[in-house]
Amino acid sequence: MAHKKPKLAVWKFSSCDGCQLSLLGCEDELLDVAEQVEFAYFLEATRAKVSGPYDISLVEGSITTAEEEERIHQVRKQSKVLITIGACATAGGIQALKNFADVDEFISAVYAHPEYIKTLSKSTAIADHVPVDLELRGCPINKVQLLEVLGATLVGRKPNVPNHSQCMECKMSGQVCVMVAKGQACLGPVTQAGCGTICPTFDRGCYGCFGPKELSNTSALAARLGELGLDSKQRSDLFRTFNAAAEPFAKESVKHD
Amino acid sequence: MTKTTSRIIKVDALSRVEGEGALDLHIRDGKIKDLKFRIFEPPRFFEALLRGRDFSEAPDITSRICGICPIAYLLGSSQAMEDALGVSVTGPLRDLRRLIYCGEWVESHVLHAAMLHAPDFLELDDALQIAKANPELVKKALKLKKLGNEILEVVGGRAVHPVNLKVGGFYKVPTKARVRSLIEPLKWAIDASRDLALAFGGFEFPDYEYDYTCVSMRHPDEYAIQDGRIISNRGLDIGVSEFPDHFVEEHVAHSNALHGKTKTGEAYLVGPLARYNNNFDQLSKLAKATAKDAGLGKICINPFQSIIVRMVETLYAFEESLRIALAYEEPDASCVQVTPRAGTGHGCTEAPRGICYHRYSLDKNGLITKATIMPPTAQNQKQIEIDLHGVVERYMDLADEKLKWRCEQTIRNYDPCISCATHFLKLNVTRD
Incomplete structure (x- = not known):
């Protein structure tokens, strides 16, 4: 008897599609992944829609509308394992910058007819609404980590996704420190590793797209950034990008408002 | 009765x-x-959240509008800032920008043509079903797409939301060895993309044509990708800064994306078909020959054939990449220095789906006071509705399920990027 393949669903909320694109970006592995799982619901890739329940749900995007707020509960109910992918789903994304502003003013700044637009005042992470089994960080996620998480989940082992800092990652790979050697602003000490040490290898400080690592000492870093010549607005803005609403970054950015 | x-x-x-x-x-x-x-x-309010941010942050922030075409945002916003700050990026740095944009055209075009659009012509749900019948075709397409992503990685650091682009140029230029590593795969890719164009040229195309107002960029010396003037097949020929004088956005109740139209209220077409029709003369000899062999004339007004045009442009993008890679020498400086000042700047590039226009106003410290972005799908939205009307009238006799699929295919002709358009x-x- 043929073994029934586990059903994979990919769900989109408010996002740029870049994280789910990372799955289609696994060019060498995509056909093998399709051997192991059934793409039961993946609108960006297929017209086919197989009904739930789903063995694994990948959720991209943040919750920004009342409809999304409702829909995420439906997704949770149909999913055995729910994995959030990317900074929007894990922290609210760049659109969470509206959490620090007046949303009605934002609507009238972009749209001629504000009355046509329905949006919540805040952009929030999926885990703020439903229990999440695993979070995959990044803006965008790293496809190697995505394959690791999918593989591990399919065989029922813990995925190997490090939660140490990017700073540690640079030291382990022998990357020269851009903050020490060149005085560049860098969020590496407070940011979770996982991107593959990209920015420092391009002579650029980490801009925190993988979000805060556990127990990150943001205030010590902010003090050092001040010594490097960043004014309070620059420090606030540095913490306030793709993971602006992640608690440690949000708190630190507000201190320098 | x-x-x-x-x-x-x-x-x-x-x-x-x-x-x-x-x-x-x-x-x-x-x-x-x-x-x-x-x-x-859902709306994400990019134009509002950019206000008060430093000019240098616009490329990274706006790139998050779209995970499929981040270069259109990274580069469009950078060029608008350079316009406002009075600098221009030329020579080898401009070549590197063209190279990474070619990578984005390839990655986006091959994804759409082979994996999202082709299944419609074969009446299949997805590319995985094509892979069952013709694994070699799908493997070839995946390999081409991967090479597009590799170009993005070599120049930009990663395929989705590259980190190496900034106002003035790059953080660090790639080494000659890294760029030269692309040469052999690029030679293979030129042939392979021709194979795909010819394979797609063999599809049966629905019977629908439209006399489009084609709007694209045009550059004096090359098939326009990252800069040039904005032209149309109706005689328009304007500088990028004149865009707002000729095109407007309309907010309609049924859409979270603003509809683009000409100042006189007409729909227009941007994207591969518009570029092909306006700039065919500037394609390479092989790209022109491939278009002909795949069944196209010098003008293509059947939107379903855009799948062939995307592969012709893919082939051209590989040829351009090869040309740039062969000539590449590491420039002395990775960027042009910029100094903040007050002003307004405009930028426009040919995203895979069509022209993407940016305008920013800055205060004296270089902080953004106003941002306006016109993504291609918003501009095409009105024309998509016109095509849908025409296709439904032509295929009214089809059963509901078939008519529904034909409508979906009509929309996919545009490779709509809804994430971009919303502001779909x-x-x-x-x-x-």
């Missing part, structure tokens, strides 16, 4: 597109009563 017949066709969540859209179609007594192409992608689709057909 005549009996009234009513058909309601609905596509609630359009598949094989980037982002969320829907179509409502209501047919009564064999005539279209109502047709709406709706974008319900579900199909709902009603027949009375």
